[in-house]
Amino acid sequence: MPTSSRTTDTRPSEPSGSLGPLIVRPDSSRTTFPHQHRSGGARERPAGNGTDMAAPTITRRRGRSAALRREARTAWLMSSPALVLLLLFMGIPILLTFILSFTNTRLISPNPPQFIGIENFVRAFTDDPTFIRSLTNTAFFALIVVPCQSGLALALAILVNQKVKGVTAFRTMIFMPVVTSMVVVSILWSFFYQDNGLFNSMLNTVTGGGWTAVAWLSNPGTAMPAIILLSIWQAVGFHMIIWLSGLQMIDPVLYEAADLDGVNGWQRFRYITWPGLHSTMVFILVTITIAALGLFVQVDVMTSGGPQDATSTIVYHAVRRGYREQDMGYGSSISLIFFIAVLLISLIQRWLTREKD
Numbered sequence: 001m002p003t004s005s006r007t008t009d010t011r012p013s014e015p016s017g018s019l020g021p022l023i024v025r026p027d028s029s030r031t032t033f034p035h036q037h038r039s040g041g042a043r044e045r046p047a048g049n050g051t052d053m054a055a056p057t058i059t060r061r062r063g064r065s066a067a068l069r070r071e072a073r074t075a076w077l078m079s080s081p082a083l084v085l086l087l088l089f090m091g092i093p094i095l096l097t098f099i100l101s102f103t104n105t106r107l108i109s110p111n112p113p114q115f116i117g118i119e120n121f122v123r124a125f126t127d128d129p130t131f132i133r134s135l136t137n138t139a140f141f142a143l144i145v146v147p148c149q150s151g152l153a154l155a156l157a158i159l160v161n162q163k164v165k166g167v168t169a170f171r172t173m174i175f176m177p178v179v180t181s182m183v184v185v186s187i188l189w190s191f192f193y194q195d196n197g198l199f200n201s202m203l204n205t206v207t208g209g210g211w212t213a214v215a216w217l218s219n220p221g222t223a224m225p226a227i228i229l230l231s232i233w234q235a236v237g238f239h240m241i242i243w244l245s246g247l248q249m250i251d252p253v254l255y256e257a258a259d260l261d262g263v264n265g266w267q268r269f270r271y272i273t274w275p276g277l278h279s280t281m282v283f284i285l286v287t288i289t290i291a292a293l294g295l296f297v298q299v300d301v302m303t304s305g306g307p308q309d310a311t312s313t314i315v316y317h318a319v320r321r322g323y324r325e326q327d328m329g330y331g332s333s334i335s336l337i338f339f340i341a342v343l344l345i346s347l348i349q350r351w352l353t354r355e356k357d
Contacts, residue, residue, distance in 0.1 A: 097336055141292055141313065142289060146292055
């Protein structure tokens with residue numbers, strides 16, 4: 001019987017859903033399937049460990065790092081003028097003040113400066129009654145100005161925060177003294193405080209001629225209160241604006257919910273307004289305290305520290321000793337004492353006004 005030329009394939013048939021046997025191409029690290037060869041498909045599975053995929057990621061990271069370095073160099077370049085000015089007019093003077101405070105340096109003297117240790121500091125607290133008086137006057141000024149100015153500014157801010165007609169003009173009038181030079185304001189108020197000035201004339205008119213003229217700036221008992229009144233009037237508008245910005249950041253929904261609950265005005269202020277103004281309050285207290293402790297212009301223009309050192313302050317005393325009396329070493333030691341005092345008071349204020357859990 002003749003043998004058939006057709007040979008029967010005894011290999012097991014592949015399931016209909018199979019992708020077929022794998023074919024590994026010797027010239028490539030990728031593995032493909034037979035049907036991909038037949039269809040010319042480009043879909044191939046990577047057979048490696050992912051190194052070829054990690055390379056673009058590393059490149060992108062290096063590109064981002066280079067971009068960040070370029071941005072950092074640009075930032076330093078743009079800020080360099082301000083940093084140079086800070087170094088010249090703050091960093092170096094502070095360093096020189098620290099060095100000179102331990103010497104007997106004078107502006108004009110044939111003798112070279114000598115290191116004398118803490119003698120200037122001992123002299124300030126034991127042998128200079130004007131320094132003690134200046135320290136007392138500065139503390140008194142700050143204790144009166146800080147609460148009065150911040151409280152009055154808050155009251156004005158709540159007042160001008162109301163949506164009534166003409167409130168913008170009222171804000172402008174209160175803020176106008178802030179943009180006026182303190183020297184100009186001090187000269188103007190010096191005329192007001194004269195014997196025939198505005199205040200004496202006004203009080204004489206109100207009392208029907210029964211008021212006796214007072215020399216406000218020549219009397220040791222009224223000179224410092226007169227400067228306090230001027231200082232509060234001039235700076236209250238600035239802090240009013242800061243309080244106002246804090247008030248406008250409080251969510252109005254809280255006030256609407258309070259109205260629905262039927263709370264009164266004091267409860268609204270105590271439980272909504274005041275807690276929402278905490279960060280603003282800290283900023284205002286610190287700034288007013290620093291400004292009050294640095295009182296100088298009003299004293300220099302209006303009273304020159306008199307009468308009888310009744311208005312002398314630490315800053316004024318340091319300038320008087322350092323420049324007018326040319327005792328730079330002692331003036332620098334007073335300035336260093338002032339710097340340390342302001343720093344400690346600011347830190348104590350910040351700790352007392354911190355947010356408690």
